[in-house]
Amino acid sequence: MSVNGHTLRAAIIGTGGIAHAHADALASLAPRVELVAVTDVDATRAREFAATCGGAAIYDDAGDMLAREKLDIVHICTPPQTHAALAEQVARTGVVALVEKPTALSLAEMDRLVAVEAETGVPILTVFQHRFGAAALELRQLVKSGALGRPLVATCETLWYRADDYFDVPWRGRWAIEGGGPTMGHGIHQFDLMLAILGPWARVSAIAARQARPTDTEDVSLALAEFENGAVATVVNSVVSARETSRLRFDFEWATVEVEHLYGYRDADWRFTAVPGREDLAALWRREPSDELSSHRGQIGAIIDALVSGETPAVGTVEARRTLEFAAATYASAFRGIPVEAGQLSGDDPFVSRMDGGMVPWTPVKEVLV
Incomplete structure (x- = not known):
């Protein structure tokens, strides 16, 4: 076939x-x-x-x-x-x-x-x-239908741990080879799913830091995101967090939908909570439960x-670009200290040609490839 x-x-x-x-x-x-x-x-x-x-x-x-x-x-x-x-x-x-x-x-x-x-x-x-797990696919349909009301607030956390020797691999933690730290290489899966659920983002305000790891890149970033539909979200990406977790929470007008896992989720990892008076909405959630892991398969x-x-x-490429632009805006906002709007990074802006924009605020601990 x-x-x-x-x-x-x-x-x-x-x-x-x-x-x-x-x-x-x-x-x-x-x-x-x-x-x-x-x-x-x-x-x-x-x-x-x-x-x-x-x-x-x-x-x-x-x-x-x-x-x-x-x-x-x-x-x-x-x-x-x-x-x-x-x-x-x-x-x-x-x-x-x-x-x-x-x-x-x-x-x-x-x-x-x-x-x-x-x-x-x-x-x-x-x-x-992670876009293709059964629960995420159903949530996208519920959001599209309007059954849960307007999206209001979201939380997206990729809190992972990578020891120093993880970065002994030559291409890890290098702007010119990996493109960035946990924003590009780890958290991108979670905030891509967040974007798939909430739709186009409008503005990002962020900070990034190198807290502990021997890298050229950040090992932590935090962003506040605003969406075209009015929703707001927090996004945290880390490789210095001992208790590892990947967590997404969406608060809609009439329900909260959340998932906590590590590298892949099943239906059992999701929770649905209706607001008081709208308990009937629970009947819409996962009517045909699946035990399949969100994975490459x-x-x-x-x-x-x-x-x-x-x-x-x-x-x-068009959808993937939206996610990559969110990462670029996170870095641009963090390093410039100003909010960045969707579409703002264009032309000869240095953050178009490289994720660090040539303006990393800390001194690299390795030679940065140009």
Whole structure:
């Protein structure tokens, strides 16, 4: 079953840690999709990875793989600084690209991908798997229907812990390679889901700090966000928090909906509370409970469904740009000390070309790549 009447043929570029989540998801979705090829700069790692994935073909070079294999989708699981160039390369061969977050390291790179997607008509998708959990999908429908009333207040927290040695990996904690700290690499999943629920954001006021970790980037950021629909939210991203949690809370006119988990949620992690006098609304919530984890499997399955039916899969470049712009606005507001409105970062603004805008307020502890 595929766009061509056969099993979808998938490949993975980059066989490090996150690639295993992609491979596991693909295996669980067989026979609708098959992993047929992998490539990595580390040939030994690629061979070991392929051996655990049913013997996919191994390539030394992504271009060679794209030229020789007939593919439907390519999963890009490389370090962040390579994402944009690889996504463009894949799309220009006519193959759907599924890119791990962040899609790009800057708004300028993201805008190029938006243009490439428009020019080629080939989807360039970003991994934001928490959008595709059953409860989140239902909440989006309830919000769209107006059943819960206006969204009023939201809380979005990604409070994680990463020890100093986590940053021994050369590309972690470096502006020029990772694009940022927990705002770009950790909390982005939670505030992407928040944006998917609440819709377009209007203004951000933020602070960022390097509290404890040996990085060039922040290890904590906090933002106050205002939305076009009038909702307001707090967003906290941290890698210095001993009790780890990922938490989202939405307060609507007639109900509070919240979830607390760590790296993926199930229905049991959600709570629905109606305001007094509107207890009838509880009957609308999760009428068909699911025990499936919000994971790569959910998003990849949705992509397959879309491709088979001839629809455009989520999450394309325009939506992903909105999330990346929220991260850029967080940094711009924090480092400039002023609120930043949606659409304000444009043209030759330094925060368009790089997330730190060239104005990090603390002295780097490593050499910053330019």
